[in-house]
Amino acid sequence: MSDTSSALSVAGFRLSGVRAGIKKREGLDLGLIVADAPVPTAAVFTRNRVKAAPVLLAAERVRSGKAQALLVNSGCANACTGKEGLAAARASCAAVARALGIRAELVLPASTGVIGQLLPAGKVEAAVPALVTGLDAGGVDPFSRAILTTDRGPKVAQVRLRIGGRAVTVLGVAKGAGMIHPDMATTLGFVLTDARVGAPLLRRLLRGATDATFNALTVDGDTSTNDTLVAMASGRAGNAALAPAGRDAARLGGALEEVLGALGRMIVGDGEGAGHVVTFEVSGARTAADARQVARTIATSSLVKTALHGKDPNWGRILAAAGRSGVDFSPDRVDIRVGDVLIVRRGLAVGEEAERRAHEVMSGSDYTVHVKLGARGASARYLTCDLSAEYVRINADYRS
Amino acid sequence: MSDTSSALSVAGFRLSGVRAGIKKREGLDLGLIVADAPVPTAAVFTRNRVKAAPVLLAAERVRSGKAQALLVNSGCANACTGKEGLAAARASCAAVARALGIRAELVLPASTGVIGQLLPAGKVEAAVPALVTGLDAGGVDPFSRAILTTDRGPKVAQVRLRIGGRAVTVLGVAKGAGMIHPDMATTLGFVLTDARVGAPLLRRLLRGATDATFNALTVDGDTSTNDTLVAMASGRAGNAALAPAGRDAARLGGALEEVLGALGRMIVGDGEGAGHVVTFEVSGARTAADARQVARTIATSSLVKTALHGKDPNWGRILAAAGRSGVDFSPDRVDIRVGDVLIVRRGLAVGEEAERRAHEVMSGSDYTVHVKLGARGASARYLTCDLSAEYVRINADYRS
Numbered sequence: 116m117s118d119t120s121s122a123l124s125v126a127g128f129r130l131s132g133v134r135a136g137i138k139k140r141e142g143l144d145l146g147l148i149v150a151d152a153p154v155p156t157a158a159v160f161t162r163n164r165v166k167a168a169p170v171l172l173a174a175e176r177v178r179s180g181k182a183q184a185l186l187v188n189s190g191c192a193n194a195c196t197g198k199e200g201l202a203a204a205r206a207s208c209a210a211v212a213r214a215l216g217i218r219a220e221l222v223l224p225a226s227t228g229v230i231g232q233l234l235p236a237g238k239v240e241a242a243v244p245a246l247v248t249g250l251d252a253g254g255v256d257p258f259s260r261a262i263l264t265t266d267r268g269p270k271v272a273q274v275r276l277r278i279g280g281r282a283v284t285v286l287g288v289a290k291g292a293g294m295i296h297p298d299m300a301t302t303l304g305f306v307l308t309d310a311r312v313g314a315p316l317l318r319r320l321l322r323g324a325t326d327a328t329f330n331a332l333t334v335d336g337d338t339s340t341n342d343t344l345v346a347m348a349s350g351r352a353g354n355a356a357l358a359p360a361g362r363d364a365a366r367l368g369g370a371l372e373e374v375l376g377a378l379g380r381m382i383v384g385d386g387e388g389a390g391h392v393v394t395f396e397v398s399g400a401r402t403a404a405d406a407r408q409v410a411r412t413i414a415t416s417s418l419v420k421t422a423l424h425g426k427d428p429n430w431g432r433i434l435a436a437a438g439r440s441g442v443d444f445s446p447d448r449v450d451i452r453v454g455d456v457l458i459v460r461r462g463l464a465v466g467e468e469a470e471r472r473a474h475e476v477m478s479g480s481d482y483t484v485h486v487k488l489g490a491r492g493a494s495a496r497y498l499t500c501d502l503s504a505e506y507v508r509i510n511a512d513y514r515s
Numbered sequence: 516m517s518d519t520s521s522a523l524s525v526a527g528f529r530l531s532g533v534r535a536g537i538k539k540r541e542g543l544d545l546g547l548i549v550a551d552a553p554v555p556t557a558a559v560f561t562r563n564r565v566k567a568a569p570v571l572l573a574a575e576r577v578r579s580g581k582a583q584a585l586l587v588n589s590g591c592a593n594a595c596t597g598k599e600g601l602a603a604a605r606a607s608c609a610a611v612a613r614a615l616g617i618r619a620e621l622v623l624p625a626s627t628g629v630i631g632q633l634l635p636a637g638k639v640e641a642a643v644p645a646l647v648t649g650l651d652a653g654g655v656d657p658f659s660r661a662i663l664t665t666d667r668g669p670k671v672a673q674v675r676l677r678i679g680g681r682a683v684t685v686l687g688v689a690k691g692a693g694m695i696h697p698d699m700a701t702t703l704g705f706v707l708t709d710a711r712v713g714a715p716l717l718r719r720l721l722r723g724a725t726d727a728t729f730n731a732l733t734v735d736g737d738t739s740t741n742d743t744l745v746a747m748a749s750g751r752a753g754n755a756a757l758a759p760a761g762r763d764a765a766r767l768g769g770a771l772e773e774v775l776g777a778l779g780r781m782i783v784g785d786g787e788g789a790g791h792v793v794t795f796e797v798s799g800a801r802t803a804a805d806a807r808q809v810a811r812t813i814a815t816s817s818l819v820k821t822a823l824h825g826k827d828p829n830w831g832r833i834l835a836a837a838g839r840s841g842v843d844f845s846p847d848r849v850d851i852r853v854g855d856v857l858i859v860r861r862g863l864a865v866g867e868e869a870e871r872r873a874h875e876v877m878s879g880s881d882y883t884v885h886v887k888l889g890a891r892g893a894s895a896r897y898l899t900c901d902l903s904a905e906y907v908r909i910n911a912d913y914r915s
Contacts, residue, residue, distance in 0.1 A: 164846065166838075195830075195862055421907050421911045429630075431595055432630065446564065503907060504908060508904060510817070510822065
């Protein structure tokens with residue numbers, strides 16, 4: 116159902132991206148999404164106790180359930196910047212609102228970059244005319260590039276489906292690639308759809324889709340101060356309003372999950388220094404929460420992640436990580452499979468030949484490790500990447 | 516009070532270390548400590564749900580409160596090896612018991628190395644004659660080398676104090692250097708004293724000293740299946756038996772804490788690939804548990820640890836880690852100090868000059884970062900090291 120060959124656009128939205136000079140490095144650093152009118156909007160934000168100014172402002176504004184514009188910058192997180200930071204976020208949004216002739220409360224800000232640096236509102240304001248002039252229904256590409264930091268490339272996914280006989284599009288744009296960890300709307304992500312859907316249902320569908328995707332992946336176990344995921348629905352597809360519990364709502368939720376899932380894989384695949392995207396699937400747990408806890412503990416273990424980097428089927432580290440997860444299980448009932456290769460049966464090594472074959476699977480860029488805690492029970496999946504020397508280099512040098 | 520210049524020995528104990536050929540690499544890999552008679556013994560073990568065979572056996576045997584010998588090997592963890600692993604641990608201890616003419620139940624095993632490999636009991640048994648012949652009161656050095664894995668060097672600390680007019684010695688030997696994380700007796704550690712102290716009090720003192728030292732440090736956030744910390748007391752100092760709540764008991768506890776603290780610093784300083792030992796001190800928390808939780812979250816953050824490696828006073832990462840710790844605090848009341856240099860005042864950057872001076876502090880091999888959450892309240896300390904590309908190299912290549 117994913118569709119990236121056809122034009123990337125969603126009826127009712129225009130996008131743009133320009134260089135405002137916020138980033139030290141070359142490249143676009145300021146993006147804008149504008150709906151033709153105020154539209155139903157939902158968002159999830161970081162659960163970090165330390166929230167960036169744009170998160171505080173966007174969270175306050177989205178409570179109305181309506182927004183018309185998203186102003187996003189890279190190169191500066193505008194986090195831990197106090198009242199000045201909030202004022203800079205407000206001023207930037209106000210400049211966009213003036214240029215568009217709309218109320219400032221309809222503009223949601225999002226920022227990503229180094230923490231502790233104040234957003235240069237003057238640079239943003241100076242760039243607003245070009246940003247507004249550049250708005251275009253086909254402007255996904257410049258927008259998607261303007262929001263990147265250490266990413267190797269833009270992250271865009273689009274899904275088309277039919278709801279009530281109408282063609283509906285769901286488009287997602289996101290950025291990675293470090294300080295990425297579960298239990299919030301990780302990193303920055305923006306989902307646009309032309310489906311007609313009210314803000315309460317959109318919020319519920321967004322939360323459900325986030326839980327299964329952005330909240331079940333990790334790059335480095337750190338949680339950003341700026342994580343923001345916003346969904347806007349223009350209603351331009353002209354479908355009949357969706358019943359909250361109906362089949363069409365579930366289908367739209369499925370499309371959201373597909374888009375966020377695709378973006379999530381791109382984020383992990385572009386994890387700083389990563390060469391492998393690995394899904395840990397844990398089954399046979401007492402509860403889904405237990406399964407998730409075990410999967411998360413394995414997926415965030417530095418020793419597991421370095422073993423993934425070395426293509427080493429070091430199942431002892433996987434088992435040891437599961438063992439410290441706080442979840443009760445019997446080690447002597449655990450099976451571990453790398454791809455299709457069983458390497459641990461009932462807590463014991465299968466043998467060297469199996470590990471040699473597992474090593475081959477681990478040479479691939481994308482594979483699944485299945486940890487079966489018992490014969491039956493709940494399961495969960497968690498997405499992670501390998502930990503490389505390159506990750507250290509990127510993060511030791513990030514500000515220098 | 517630390518004393519490493521004088522001879523390392525404790526009345527009532529003999530030690531040795533030999534090469535049994537368990538390690539693939541060169542070097543000693545089997546160590547033995549023997550008391551002149553069964554003596555009061557206490558131990559703490561890993562809290563990992565997955566426990567190695569030697570942990571299961573030693574935990575069972577130490578419940579009696581008495582032991583006479585510790586048999587320790589490196590090069591093989593004998594973890595996740597099922598019934599065969601338990602049998603190998605038992606057979607190895609039995610061989611030592613036979614050679615010493617004591618009951619096998621008085622021999623406690625400990626192992627460290629790769630998980631999932633069965634202890635080669637035959638190699639251990641073949642080495643027992645040389646191991647027993649080599650026993651010597653001055654044998655701390657070969658023992659301390661025989662228990663190492665990826666460590667850069669042996670870890671030994673000795674403290675002398677007077678209790679009831681008698682000279683008392685507390686000697687500790689430990690190994691590092693990866694899969695090291697809080698909330699258990701991390702890694703392998705052995706404490707010998709000639710103090711006269713009963714097993715129940717020794718156990719209480721050991722737990723208290725462990726909590727403040729081995730349980731408040733991290734290298735990589737992973738918890739071993741094999742962590743074992745054993746304390747034995749020969750009573751040869753001849754002091755009057757210690758009252759459980761008395762001043763002398765507290766002084767012995769202090770000596771234990773000093774020895775374990777020194778070993779802990781050596782372990783973190785020898786953390787795989789580490790170049791900096793950093794203490795995170797968190798103050799102004801509502802409870803000591805809150806302070807510890809914040810300190811631990813900061814100390815285990817990959818982004819903080821890579822910034823330590825880059826000597827980058829990236830306080831945003833410190834604040835962001837604190838913010839995801841689950842502890843409630845007001846970001847705008849936080850002060851952060853690197854050494855003596857204040858870099859964050861009330862949640863805001865002090866400035867570039869301060870960060871330049873903090874960078875200088877961070878060029879040192881050992882410094883403290885103080886995170887003040889508020890004016891008054893509980894505090895806690897946590898020891899960590901930087902995360903380097905070398906760590907990744909060591910752990911990606913460990914088994915290959």
